[in-house]
Structure formats: C-alpha cells, structure tokens
Amino acid sequence: MFGAPDEPATAPRVFEALGDPVRRRLLELLAPGEQAAGALVTALQAETRISQPAVSQHLRVLREACLVRVHAEGTRRLYRVDDAGLDAVASWLARFSDAFAQPLDALETELARGRRDRRRVDAARVSGRARAAGPGRASGA
C-alpha cells in the first residue's frame, strides 16, 4: 500500500509547490499540527469543491518539495509540516534582507545556539511585517 517513500531529502521545487493556492491552504491547515489526509480533504471540501484525488496529488507535490512529511498510522496517513522546505524558502528570502539585518542575524544565531542546548534543534526562524516598505532597500537610492 502507498508507494515507496523514497524522497531525495533535498527540497526541489519548493517555490513551484507554494505557487498553488490549494497547496498553501493545505499548509495553513497543517500549521496547527498533524492532520490525517482524510481530514484535510474534508476541510478543503468545506471551502472549495475539490475531489479526494486532487488533494492527494497536491499532498504528493508538497511531499516532493519537502514541505510536508507523512507517516502511516494503520490505514491513515498523518501529514505534518516539514521544516526543510520552509527553511529553503526562508534562506532564499534572506538574500533580500536589508543590510542592517545582518548584525541582527548574528544575535539571533547566538540566541538560537543557547536555545539549541535547551533541546530544540535547527528550527527555522522567520518573522516579517506585512506593511509595504519605504525606500529602505539595500540598493540605497
């Protein structure tokens, strides 16, 4: 049952996976915690008219992008968010952080190291404010 789980451990096509609104919604539904595939189907069908295979295919794409992880429990498939994909996105995005963010990064790294000793390894750190920015880009003028 259920094809062999031989994902390549890297995170290819992450942005492509996030390009679809249904897949983003799936991730949002998974944000609070683990969910069975069936529960995700039900939740989506309460919002949109979509079939079970469609959801399954979306979950496959998310899996291949390392954005979700699965483990079987009986006949159920329990999905959860996978940090690997999100980290890939965050790290790409970091390239566009303003220059002044760098020292802050260093501080964060330090703090994160301290926390890591408190057990909680290698988790993503992302924060953002949604308002449009003024002219404060790295390019200056």
Added chain:
Amino acid sequence: MFGAPDEPATAPRVFEALGDPVRRRLLELLAPGEQAAGALVTALQAETRISQPAVSQHLRVLREACLVRVHAEGTRRLYRVDDAGLDAVASWLARFSDAFAQPLDALETELARGRRDRRRVDAARVSGRARAAGPGRASGA
C-alpha cells in the same frame, strides 16, 4: 510609452510570481541593487536563451506582485526589488515559525524599533537556516 503605472499597492499573486525560476533569477539579479531592464535581459541571455519580450513579461508579473518597482530614467526603465512583496511572503511564512520563536520576535521588534528611530522604516526581517529540521515543529510529536 510604457503603460500607466497603476498597480493596486497590494501584493496579489506573490507566490505565483515566485513560482517561476526565471523570475526568481531576476530578483536575485536585482538583489545587489537597481538594474535597467536591458541589463537584466543581457544578464539572463548570458545564462539562458531567452528573448527580450519574455523578460519584459516576467518583469510585468513581478511588478503586479509588488516584488519589483520601476522608475523611468529617460528611455530606460530602472528596476529594483520592492519590499512589499517580500514582506507578504515573510509574513505568510511566519505562521509556521516554531512557538519558541515568538519571544525572539518580540526582541526583534524592540530592536527594530530602536533602529527605526535611526531612520530605516518598516523593512522585512527574514533569516533562515537551510538544514533540515529535527522534530521541533509546533505540532509536537
């Protein structure tokens, strides 16, 4: 020349825009600073076989997603990264930050406020580590 610049100031279809590798490359090319459209075409053509209109169309999508901003200088069109779109991405991504990140966010906000007084308003803060995470998600086990 050049259609009227009436973008809606919001950032729709940001993830869709980032879904294309050429558009991501364009943003990377713009990361160091402002670039003329022609320079971007030249840079891309040094890597891939692509036409000028194709690049122009990609730039249009990036514009509509608030991922780049333009201003005309003579007959040139100078493009730069627009924080609005990146902020939208970062803020969506923030939903998936681990719980322990919250206090850190507060610290950051405080630090950012201090910097804001030093002039440099409302810029995005994003940082991430690319390595795959251990079992540290919000969903616990």
Added chain:
DNA sequence: CTCCTTCATAAGTAGACGCTTATATTGAAC
C-alpha cells in the same frame, strides 16, 4: 475470508502559462 475504509495511482482533458515573432510607443540624438 469478505467487506469496508482510507488513501494512492492511472488516464484523459481543459485551461493556464511561458515562449516566440512582429509591432507599437517613447525618448534621445542628429
């Protein structure tokens, strides 16, 4: 073993998307 539940895969199709060539528009230079 049989039946039901849960989920994935197969095959086919409509539409979206990105590319190309051709052309229009605008500013600068002569």
Added chain:
DNA sequence: GTTCAATATAAGCGTCTACTTATGAAGGAG
C-alpha cells in the same frame, strides 16, 4: 523633422498543470 535605442504590448502557439472519473492496494472489523 528623421532615425536610432530601449522597452512594452499583441497575437499565436506548444507545453505544463491541475482537475476529473475510474481503479488499485492495503489495513481493520466482522
């Protein structure tokens, strides 16, 4: 003015993508 340089838009087209229905495979219950 005419001409050139820079960029955007228009039209057309192949391909990729997400959907559907139909089916398969596997675990649990009786």
